[in-house]
Amino acid sequence: MSEADRMDARARRWPPLWLPLLLLVSLTGCERDDAATAPASGPPDAVVMAVTAYAGAAPAFVAVAQGHFEREGLAVTVQRHLSGKEALDAVLQGKADVATVADLPIALAAAKGQPLSILATLSTQNDQAVVGRTDLGVWTPDALRGKRIGVTAGTSADFALDVLLVRQRLSRADVRVVDRKPRDLPDALAAGEVDAIATWEPYVADARRRVGDRAAVFSSGGIYESTFNLASSRRFALQRGETVRRLLAGLLRAEQLLARDPAACESIVAQALDKSPEEVRPLLARSRFSLALEQHLLVVLEDQGRWAMKNELVQAARPPNFLDAVYLDGLAAVKPRAVTIIH
Structure with a gap:
């Protein structure tokens, strides 16, 4: 029996007192x-x-x-x-x-x-972000030129990184992309294997904790959800x-x-x-x-x-x-x- 048939059968069983309530529910889209x-x-x-x-x-x-x-x-x-x-x-x-x-x-x-x-x-x-290390020269998004950026290839962070680079009038050719597993990105940043990482939560928060006051975070807010x-x-x-x-x-x-x-x-x-x-x-x-x-x-x-x-x-x-x-x-x-x- 289809959903429409079931609703019709219930409507025939229920007393008329319920009809106004059913109409209200349908109008409000609940x-x-x-x-x-x-x-x-x-x-x-x-x-x-x-x-x-x-x-x-x-x-x-x-x-x-x-x-x-x-x-x-x-x-x-x-x-x-x-x-x-x-x-x-x-x-x-x-x-x-x-x-x-x-x-x-x-x-x-x-x-x-x-x-x-x-x-x-x-x-x-809205939780995509690039996290850079200020002690490695990444203070602002435009400072990513020439930097090593860790990212997990083929994920939404990969796309968000390119969107952020375009906003800064940069391209993939202007940076060095390093492919890493998501859970390895905070460690790679903390160890200095990369200058910045592009990832999502909870790895953004993990990276900030690992790097402390040396972290510069550039959110994808307003660019990509x-x-x-x-x-x-x-x-x-x-x-x-x-x-x-x-x-x-x-x-x-x-x-x-x-x-x-x-x-x-x-x-x-x-x-x-x-x-x-x-x-x-x-x-x-x-x-x-x-x-x-x-x-x-x-x-x-x-x-x-x-x-x-x-x-x-x-x-x-x-x-x-x-x-x-x-x-x-x-x-x-x-x-x-x-x-x-x-x-």
């Missing part, structure tokens, strides 16, 4: 707290979720810890990775079903012709649409708890990130948690596709149609007003 998912029957549906220790993935951590996926009839196994790029690679290699991942790895994979699907944006962040998304292979989205819907329903419950009682979620996210609740609090404050599929996401992906081609990160004659990399039906069934992509 989503149902139970995410409109019927109780699951039969054995749990097994799902492997590849995640990274990042505050933007908080809805996934909360959904697991609070049993929201279990209530949706899912048995979710969490697979941990160092970056969203690695998590997405696990999906594309068939080692995981879904991944939490930033926008750039998605753009690169789609531009390479990988058959993937974006199921929803989980959060939006990254999104953190839930993605799968195209086959998974098309063949397991009901599983996708239940995953998103569980994440919607987590989103509602993050909005209603963020303090209750701090310890959950802190454990996932191996941080203290005090360290996690500002990280959560920098994120906007809202399941969505917005037109702006396609605009960003298209910009990143062109950037990747220009820097020869992918070999393609032109950027792909990123609309083909979006699966709309799952979120449309759970949170329809959050789907604003033109299709």
Whole structure:
């Protein structure tokens, strides 16, 4: 039975006294707290979720810890990775079903012709930054010319670095880029192996602690905001649409708890990130948690596709149609007003 049929059946059972309330809910656009998912029957549906220790993935951590996926009839196994790029690679290699991942790895994979699907944006962040060492001559962004900059290739920080360089009328040819794993970047900066690093939280805060008053931080605020998304292979989205819907329903419950009682979620996210609740609090404050599929996401992906081609990160004659990399039906069934992509 479709969602429309179920709502029609309930409307016939409920007494007329409820009709004004239903009209008010529909006019205000409120989503149902139970995410409109019927109780699951039969054995749990097994799902492997590849995640990274990042505050933007908080809805996934909360959904697991609070049993929201279990209530949706899912048995979710969490697979941990160092970056969203690695998590997405696990999906594309068939080692995981879904991944939490930033926008750039998605753009690169789609531009390479990988058959993937974006199921929803989980959060939006303004936490990308370049951290330089003043004792190594990095006082201002324009002082990056000729400097060694550590960054994790193929991640959103890689794109954010180029955006920042362009703002300073610099290019990749004007700096020396050093590829490092995300967790190794603060150590590389502290050891003087690089003069600056381009990364995201919590590694920005880690680097500032390691370097102390020698740190100069240049935020990407006003230049680039990254999104953190839930993605799968195209086959998974098309063949397991009901599983996708239940995953998103569980994440919607987590989103509602993050909005209603963020303090209750701090310890959950802190454990996932191996941080203290005090360290996690500002990280959560920098994120906007809202399941969505917005037109702006396609605009960003298209910009990143062109950037990747220009820097020869992918070999393609032109950027792909990123609309083909979006699966709309799952979120449309759970949170329809959050789907604003033109299709």
